[in-house]
Amino acid sequence: MDTKTAYDRRWIALGVLCMSLLVVSLDNTILNVALPRLSADLHATTSQLQWIIDGYTLVFAGLLLTTGSLGDKFGRRSALSLGLLIFVIGSIASAFAPSAEFLILTRSFMGVGGALIMPATLSLLTNIFTDPTERAKAIGIWAGLSGVGVAIGPMLGGWLLEHFSWGSVFLVNVPVVAIALPAGYFLLPNSKAENSPKLDPFGAVLSIVALVSLVWAIIEAPAKGWTSPGVLAALGVGAATMAVFIWWQNTTDHPMLDIKFFKNPRFSAANVAVTLTFFAMFGSMFMLTQFMQYVLGFTPLEAGVRSVPLALVMLVVAPQSTRLVRRVGTKLVVAGGLGTVAIGLAVAATATPELGYARVLPAQLLLGLGIALAMAPATESIMGSLPREKAGVGSAMNDTTRQVGGALGVAIIGSVFSSQYAPAMASSLGGLGLPAAGLGAAKDSIGGAFSVAAQAGGNPNTIDTPIGHQIADAAREAFSHSMGRGLLVSAAIALVGALVALVFLPAHAAPVAGAVDMDEDDAVEVRSTLGIGGTEAALARQEAIDESHLEEHEHELASATAGDRPPED
Structure with a gap:
């Protein structure tokens, strides 16, 4: 494909890139609603269910920097095509997995495909859209759809489970890839970095070990405890390996990630903003989805439908955020977005069984508005801070901050929640004379509490006794209170992000020579x-x-x- 043809078809090409990205962003959340079905059909333990989710995230986050560099060297369209092929093979294998162990392996294999897809989409976008005005709009659409995919995952998963088997949450990827794969071959240029940089295999190994260790510790800490030997060992290995990685990147003549990029306040502050934006989005969705199902009594599909307002606000606002940037500057838009996120989290923290969805809805609207305002301009700042030949690595850095931010959000909010929920349940149920096993199950999770409540009157399926209702009501109150504490911590962290953006992001950054954003x-x-x-x-x-x-x-x-x-x- 020649340059003129690629330019003429740029908006169609954007559709292909967004379609490719959609399967990855959907996969982050669509599987959550299927976990009870997986537990029953595959006899999966709690630990196995966790690794079905976490195996994908660990491989994804650990490979992003490496796959971005590979795309720069061998061709970004080639990386995207290979990623889509791996992703769809993994999806089909996952849909027909005969055991939980097999599903963990196939999900991890899908993570390899996801790590190839995400950086390739953004680096191709920045090389197709070279006009700064059009590229800013394109990144806004790209950012909006990536967030929408995450938001509509529970709704789509709930609908599929009502009509089909659990394998359908994986097979939904097949028709999307069947369109995106051939369309990408004909509509996307296979751009490469100008100087064909040498690969950095040692740096790649260090980055994978560091990120996998840190993300594993973040994910496992809520269950194992932050001071458990395994978590502390993983944190130590991750920190030590990251230090060696930074040293190596400053020493080698062909670094995978030029550490000097972080001397640019625009690049560093924008990465912090993206990390905390996804921290808030993943952490809040993790809690609010459970709140709507366990506390308010919605089915997975009903809870998913009630997540649509957040997705719609993101879809509408994200592409328009670039216009606001032209008026008031990146600094105020990103800082204002994170500040709005903090307000939305604070509102969500006040949700109770009595207030119901009427309190969740305004929180979702505020969260969608804040995330959309912060995400697109921060992404544009990351890509606009780098030379064009480093678009793949810059894109991978952006995607890595998303994954790590999301993992941090779930882990930290989950840790705060767990530290509050168990004592609250122990205090509420201490005088009921429950057996130790029953009290322990009720303290472990709200699902366990509902099971104990149903069994309290001798009926394993329904809660139909006064003591059963007392246990269930105590669980709902404890969940609401504990969720509120976790979301308030998240709100404080989002405010820190707003201050970082306000202090370090430039209002209107002057472009640097060879930057992605413009000549x-x-x-x-x-x-x-x-x-x-x-x-x-x-x-x-x-x-x-x-x-x-x-x-x-x-x-x-x-x-x-x-x-x-x-x-x-």
Whole structure:
């Protein structure tokens, strides 16, 4: 495919990229509603259910930096195609898994495909959309759909489970990939980094070990305890390996991730913003989905439908956030977005059985608004801080912060919740004379409490006795209270993120030479067209750059793969 053809088809190509991304973002949440069915059909233990979810996340997060670098070297379309193929093979194998152990393996295999897909979509986007205005809109659409995929996962999963077997939550990926795979071959350029950088296998191994160790510790800590030997050992290995990774990246002449990027406040602060945005989204969805099912009594499908408002707000607001950036600057939009997220979490923290969904809905609307405002401009800041030939690594860094942020959100909010729930249940049920096993089950989880409540009157299926209702009501109150504490901690962390964005993100960043966002002479024309000023120092630097590059840039705006090799067929 030639450059002109790729440029002419850029908006159709964006649809292919978004479709490819959708299967990955859906997979993060669609499986959660199927866990009870998996437990019954595959006789999966609690630990096995956890690894069915976590195996995918660990492989995904651990490989992202490596796969981004591979895409830069061998071709981003090739990386995307290989990722889709691996993902659909893993999906089909998962749908027909005969045992929990087999499903853990196939889910981990899907994580390899996901790690190839996500960085390839964003790096291809930044190389197809070279006009800064169009690219900002495209990233807004990309960011909005990635969040929507996460939000509608429970609804789609609930609907599929009402009509089909649990394998359907995996088979839903097959028709999407069947369209995206051939469409990508014909509509996407196979752009590569200009200088064909050498691979960094030692750095790749270090990054995988560090990220897998840290993410494993984050995920396991709520169940095992932050001071358990296994978690402390994993944290120690992760921290030590990360230190060696940083040293190696500063030492080698072909680093996978140039640590000097983090000296740019725009890049560092934007990564913090993305991490905390997904911290809030994954953590709040983890709690609110359970709250709606256990406390308010909704079915998985009913709870999923009631998550749609959050998804719709994200879908509408994310593409429009770039317009707001032009008016008030990245700093205020991202900081305002994270501040809105904090308010939404604080509202959600006040949800009770009596207030019901009437308190959950405004919290969801605020969360969707804040996430959408912060996510797209922060992503644009990450990609706009890097040279174009490092688009794959920049995209992988962006995706890694998403996964790590999501894991942190679930782990930290879950830890706070667990630390509050068990004592609250012990206090409420201490005088009922329950056997030790029953009290222990009620303290472990709200699902266990409902089982104890049903059995209290001799009926294993329904809660139909006064003591049963007392146990169930105590569990609902304890869950609401404990969820509120966890969400308040999350709100405080989101506020810290807002302060980081307010202090370190530039209002209107002046582009750097070779950056993904625009050529130096394009910046002046775009500033004039959009009325974007920036600080006086930034403008002075921009004028100096313009004078030194005036004769080098007399071509038309936005060559479709500027700084890259010509696309291959």
